Amino acid sequence: MSTKALVVTPNDLGIYDREADHWWRPVGPFATLRHLNPPRFRFFDRFIPSWTGLRVLDLGCGGGLTAEVLAARGSCVIGVDRSLPSLRVARRHAAGDLTIGYAGSDAGALALADGSVDVVVCVDVLEHVPSVPQVLAECARVLKPGGWLLFDTINRTWLARMVVVWVLEHMVRTIPRGTHDWRMFITPAEMRGHLDHAGFTDLTLRGFDVVGRRRDGSLDVHFNDNTAITYIGAARKLETR
Numbered sequence: 001m002s003t004k005a006l007v008v009t010p011n012d013l014g015i016y017d018r019e020a021d022h023w024w025r026p027v028g029p030f031a032t033l034r035h036l037n038p039p040r041f042r043f044f045d046r047f048i049p050s051w052t053g054l055r056v057l058d059l060g061c062g063g064g065l066t067a068e069v070l071a072a073r074g075s076c077v078i079g080v081d082r083s084l085p086s087l088r089v090a091r092r093h094a095a096g097d098l099t100i101g102y103a104g105s106d107a108g109a110l111a112l113a114d115g116s117v118d119v120v121v122c123v124d125v126l127e128h129v130p131s132v133p134q135v136l137a138e139c140a141r142v143l144k145p146g147g148w149l150l151f152d153t154i155n156r157t158w159l160a161r162m163v164v165v166w167v168l169e170h171m172v173r174t175i176p177r178g179t180h181d182w183r184m185f186i187t188p189a190e191m192r193g194h195l196d197h198a199g200f201t202d203l204t205l206r207g208f209d210v211v212g213r214r215r216d217g218s219l220d221v222h223f224n225d226n227t228a229i230t231y232i233g234a235a236r237k238l239e240t241r
């Protein structure tokens with residue numbers, strides 16, 4: 001590896017605008033995200049036994065990969081993202097599905113009423129935002145008391161930096177270079193503190209360990225105690241807030 005490959009690159013959110021046409025392509029920068037949904041929902045379904053009729057916010061929805069999974073489960077979905085080109089792709093792909101509405105907004109300042117959603121899903125987003133406490137405070141504000149926040153994100157370890165930035169961005173190049181700034185990764189201890197401060201309780205946090213990829217692209221994922229790279233979680237908004 002050249003020394004140039006080791007230089008820290010900033011978190012380039014423009015990637016989601018420039019690469020928006022790739023959201024639904026089977027090969028490309030977002031193909032892995034799509035394959036992450038089945039294992040994610042194996043975990044999330046433990047907390048939400050029936051999604052039917054729930055009002056669910058998909059925060060940082062990108063091109064709508066997860067929003068459409070939620071709609072297929074019977075939820076009424078609000079997809080929010082700061083990338084307007086991604087939202088255009090999401091709307092086009094949903095092709096008039098009236099159970100999904102998309103809106104352009106920053107995750108730290110949502111145009112949604114207090115206590116207006118049952119569940120917030122925020123996957124692969126928190127490691128990109130400038131203020132995690134502010135985004136979690138917004139999640140808590142818009143959730144009904146007792147509502148669930150479901151998330152996954154990346155731990156700030158040397159191993160995560162090596163795998164996600166050096167290997168996946170710089171060597172294998174399955175993720176566009178500059179997508180991640182490892183300094184914005186979040187340790188589980190920080191996440192616990194932020195969630196506690198925002199008024200969440202009953203946190204379950206598990207390692208989200210991708211151990212293999214099958215020929216059809218699907219991922220073999222284990223939920224375990226190994227949070228060294230990525231982890232997945234669920235927390236409930238306090239009933240009294």
Ligand SMILES: C[S@@+](CC[C@H](N)C(=O)[O-])C[C@H]1O[C@@H](n2cnc3c(N)ncnc32)[C@H](O)[C@@H]1O
Nearest residue numbers: 016060061062065081082083106107123124128
């Ligand atoms: C890695 S993608 C994940 C997309 C989607 N959640 C998924 O897993 O398919 C990160 C998304 O977060 C969005 N994002 C990043 N920072 C944001 C912010 N502050 N407010 C709203 N969206 C944001 C990006 O535009 C991008 O679409």
